[in-house]
Amino acid sequence: MQKLKGLGVSHGISIGKAVLKEIHPMTIPERRIEKECILRELERLDSAIEKVVSDIDHLIDEYAFSDVDREILHSHKLILQDPELRKNVSRILDENMVGLENAVHRHFSYAIDLFEKMDNAYYAERVSDYREVANRLLGHMMGYEDDILSKLHNDSILVLEEIPVSLLTKVSKKGIAGVVAEIGSRTSHSSIVARALGIPAVVGVENLLKSVSNDQELILDGYAGEVILSPSQQNITLYKHMIEQERYRSEQLLKLVDLPAKTKDGVRINLRCNIELPDELAHVKRINADGIGLFRTEFIYIGDMELPSENEQFEQYKMIAEALKPNPVIIRTVDIGGDKLHASINLRHEENPNLGCRGIRLSLRNPEMFHAQLKAILRASHYGNIKVMFPMVSSLDELLRAKQHMNECMNELRKNEIPFDEEIKLGVMIEVPSAAMISDTLAQHCDFFSIGTNDLIQYTLAVDRTSENVTDYYNPYHPAIMHLITLIVQNARKYNLPVSVCGEMASDRDFVPILLGLGITELSVNPGSLLIIKEFISKIDSSILVDLVLDILDQITSKNVQKTIVRWRDKYGIKV
Amino acid sequence: MIEKTTVVQNTLGLHARPCTLIVRTANKFRSDFKIIKDDTEVNGKSIMGVMTLAATQGTELRLWAHGPDEEFLMQEIEQLFVTKFDED
Numbered sequence: 001m002q003k004l005k006g007l008g009v010s011h012g013i014s015i016g017k018a019v020l021k022e023i024h025p026m027t028i029p030e031r032r033i034e035k036e037c038i039l040r041e042l043e044r045l046d047s048a049i050e051k052v053v054s055d056i057d058h059l060i061d062e063y064a065f066s067d068v069d070r071e072i073l074h075s076h077k078l079i080l081q082d083p084e085l086r087k088n089v090s091r092i093l094d095e096n097m098v099g100l101e102n103a104v105h106r107h108f109s110y111a112i113d114l115f116e117k118m119d120n121a122y123y124a125e126r127v128s129d130y131r132e133v134a135n136r137l138l139g140h141m142m143g144y145e146d147d148i149l150s151k152l153h154n155d156s157i158l159v160l161e162e163i164p165v166s167l168l169t170k171v172s173k174k175g176i177a178g179v180v181a182e183i184g185s186r187t188s189h190s191s192i193v194a195r196a197l198g199i200p201a202v203v204g205v206e207n208l209l210k211s212v213s214n215d216q217e218l219i220l221d222g223y224a225g226e227v228i229l230s231p232s233q234q235n236i237t238l239y240k241h242m243i244e245q246e247r248y249r250s251e252q253l254l255k256l257v258d259l260p261a262k263t264k265d266g267v268r269i270n271l272r273c274n275i276e277l278p279d280e281l282a283h284v285k286r287i288n289a290d291g292i293g294l295f296r297t298e299f300i301y302i303g304d305m306e307l308p309s310e311n312e313q314f315e316q317y318k319m320i321a322e323a324l325k326p327n328p329v330i331i332r333t334v335d336i337g338g339d340k341l342h343a344s345i346n347l348r349h350e351e352n353p354n355l356g357c358r359g360i361r362l363s364l365r366n367p368e369m370f371h372a373q374l375k376a377i378l379r380a381s382h383y384g385n386i387k388v389m390f391p392m393v394s395s396l397d398e399l400l401r402a403k404q405h406m407n408e409c410m411n412e413l414r415k416n417e418i419p420f421d422e423e424i425k426l427g428v429m430i431e432v433p434s435a436a437m438i439s440d441t442l443a444q445h446c447d448f449f450s451i452g453t454n455d456l457i458q459y460t461l462a463v464d465r466t467s468e469n470v471t472d473y474y475n476p477y478h479p480a481i482m483h484l485i486t487l488i489v490q491n492a493r494k495y496n497l498p499v500s501v502c503g504e505m506a507s508d509r510d511f512v513p514i515l516l517g518l519g520i521t522e523l524s525v526n527p528g529s530l531l532i533i534k535e536f537i538s539k540i541d542s543s544i545l546v547d548l549v550l551d552i553l554d555q556i557t558s559k560n561v562q563k564t565i566v567r568w569r570d571k572y573g574i575k576v
Numbered sequence: 577m578i579e580k581t582t583v584v585q586n587t588l589g590l591h592a593r594p595c596t597l598i599v600r601t602a603n604k605f606r607s608d609f610k611i612i613k614d615d616t617e618v619n620g621k622s623i624m625g626v627m628t629l630a631a632t633q634g635t636e637l638r639l640w641a642h643g644p645d646e647e648f649l650m651q652e653i654e655q656l657f658v659t660k661f662d663e664d
Contacts, residue, residue, distance in 0.1 A: 075596055075623070084622035111624055118630050126592065126627060 001232050004205050008225030009184065009191035012200030013243050014157060015236060016177035018216045020209070021148050021160040028138070031099030038093050041100040045089055048141045049080050055136070056080075059165070059189065063196035067279065072129070072192060079133045101141055108134035128185040136189070139164065152176050157218045161209060163190035163201070172197045178220040180227050182208040202227055253531040257288050261534045263516065264541040271534055272328075272524040274502055278316050281323055283527045291327030291385070293524020294450065294502040295320065297334050297373065307369055313376035321384025328385045330450065330500075330524075331377050332429065333370070335359045335391035354464065359392025359429075364401055374409040381421035389427035389450055394434045396441050403445070431455035431503075436484045439491040449492050450524070453503025457481055476505055477558040477565075482514070486553060489518045500524055509536050509576040510565050514552055517545030539574055577642040578650055586660035589632035594661040599623045601652050607643025609653070620653075 033041060056073050065073070079085070085107060092103040108130055115126045148167070152158065154175040162183040168190050171179075176199065184191055184203030194201040200222035212218070212229060219228040219239050228235060261271040272293030273284045284292065300308045300316065321329050336358060350356035363370040377388055390402050403426065413420055428435065428442050431452035435442060439449065453476065458465050460480055463473040475481075485501075492499045500522030505511040507525035512533060515523065525533055548568045555561045569576070584590060590598075602609045602621045609620035611629060613636075618625030620639070631637060641649045 071593075075592060078596060078599060078623045082622045082624050084619055084624055114624075114628050 002229040004227045006202040006205035008222045010194035010201035012222045014177035016155040016157040019156045069192040165189040267542045270522040292329045295331045310372040317380035325384040330387045360390045378420040382419040387425040391429045394432040443495045448498045451501045453505040477561040517549035582657045584635045586663040595626045605645045605649040607646040610640040612638040
């Protein structure tokens with residue numbers, strides 16, 4: 001048994017038999033041409049470029065690529081359409097009277113050489129782009145055809161020096177188990193297409209062709225970027241099990257997409273998503289979330305020279321609210337910490353930005369910026385179900401002042417006859433211990449709470465999450481955290497105030513039963529965890545949760561809290 | 577013919593993405609466009625040309641445009657530099 005390391009460029013695991021594709025090195029014909037042939041050679045170049053560009057366009061149209069991958073394909077088009085390419089090739093033809101292939105080869109070798117010499121990773125990356133484009137262009141001009149298709153079966157793992165895209169699209173129709181190549185990078189067209197097609201792929205495996213023989217049994221691990229040659233029976237069993245699990249999990253989870261999130265006894269739970277960028281909307285829709293429980297708005301403020309205008313923000317909020325209507329979108333006003341400060345908000349450097357001027361403090365200090373955001377949110381509320389919440393509130397005073405700003409913005413819009421949702425709900429993120437302690441008071445002045453567990457833990461336990469010296473101290477099982485969350489929920493209940501949880505705890509299967517047991521029916525999680533949590537919730541009967549909560553609140557150490565959770569799960573046979 | 581001077585302001589410098597933006601923008605116009613760094617001059621409509629400048633943050637560049645729509649071209653290109661290519 002031998003293991004080869006490479007780069008996992010398309011996830012998935014496959015077990016199969018190697019089918020080797022012989023290397024035919026790209027031999028550039030050493031032709032000489034006559035002067036009068038130059039024009040014809042250039043016409044060949046134009047038509048080859050046109051063909052490869054249209055191939056790329058075709059790829060872009062046909063597959064659902066990620067934004068990053070699509071961007072790579074577009075950049076390859078730009079390389080092909082570079083006016084200097086044609087100019088250079090024309091000059092080489094003219095000066096040297098060589099064949100077109102040779103001239104194109106020289107042009108790209110020159111470019112690759114230039115980029116290789118630059119000692120900067122960004123430019124070195126481009127080498128693979130230029131290689132890819134050169135190979136496609138030359139391959140097309142020299143008319144490589146593949147006869148390998150007839151040898152492939154659905155348990156075949158294709159082993160080759162480099163994966164031609166044309167081959168990949170053809171073999172995918174026949175169905176193969178995976179591909180492994182000696183050369184390649186994440187940005188090779190073939191890697192991009194493999195990802196879109198869901199074919200596990202490992203590339204950049206040194207000495208691959210020397211080590212593998214036809215029909216040899218292989219395990220390909222596209223996650224770890226590994227190829228195991230002639231694996232032991234034990235290994236095969238292990239990986240088969242992993243494949244089984246992977247398939248089962250994704251099938252089971254996908255079945256849940258159209259079902260509402262409910263406990264075993266039918267209590268409806270609102271499962272929403274936390275998002276950071278508008279781009280995540282597609283994912284949110286695909287998994288059929290009950291809206292967005294936390295829309296972080298920092299992205300708007302980071303990167304630009306100018307503060308974002310009210311209109312820019314309005315368009316973004318409106319787009320999301322409209323897309324998810326009638327489900328709610330809970331927009332959190334900006335929570336920039338000192339670490340990601342905007343150039344135009346001139347703040348003095350802070351030793352400890354987490355305890356500095358961030359969240360609502362920053363907004364209150366910059367009324368102009370705050371008003372632009374509030375007005376944008378209000379205007380967008382006319383187009384969907386939008387709620388607002390304020391981050392980092394630590395006292396009643398801050399909440400009242402924020403509401404005062406909200407009122408001013410509303411009055412301004414009314415005066416200008418701009419429509420907005422007059423009933424818009426205002427919430428407070430409970431993430432500072434002082435806010436939790438006075439949640440009884442805060443509850444009387446807002447419409448909902450959302451518990452941000454990450455910060456609540458950090459501030460309650462006095463642990464900087466980013467400090468490696470105290471990672472042991474960041475402990476969500478701490479009894480203080482259990483008691484604080486309970487207090488918040490109890491206070492909210494007195495005033496019939498809805499409470500949701502939007503920190504990592506909401507997607508942690510250790511804590512979900514406790515949160516539900518406390519009577520929380522709204523959880524907001526990362527899109528990637530939503531279906532897993534939905535499935536988990538469906539296994540829990542809400543009637544067995546009260547005992548769990550009472551038991552948890554009796555515990556005096558973190559370890560015992562953790563043990564209690566495990567014991568409870570074992571008792572009711574709930575698996576995570 | 578117009579010529580302007582600009583400075584690369586974004587942290588990462590002219591890596592792949594900004595280069596792509598420059599070239600795409602320049603190719604919308606008919607005018608010729610060149611970028612000059614020290615004594616290196618490249619075709620601003622060529623992705624390879626712009627990339628090989630390897631301009632890092634703080635690099636001073638001269639922008640040169642000549643043609644019927646040179647002013648519009650220059651305006652849009654300068655805007656890219658000013659907004660730091662929407663980065664940082």
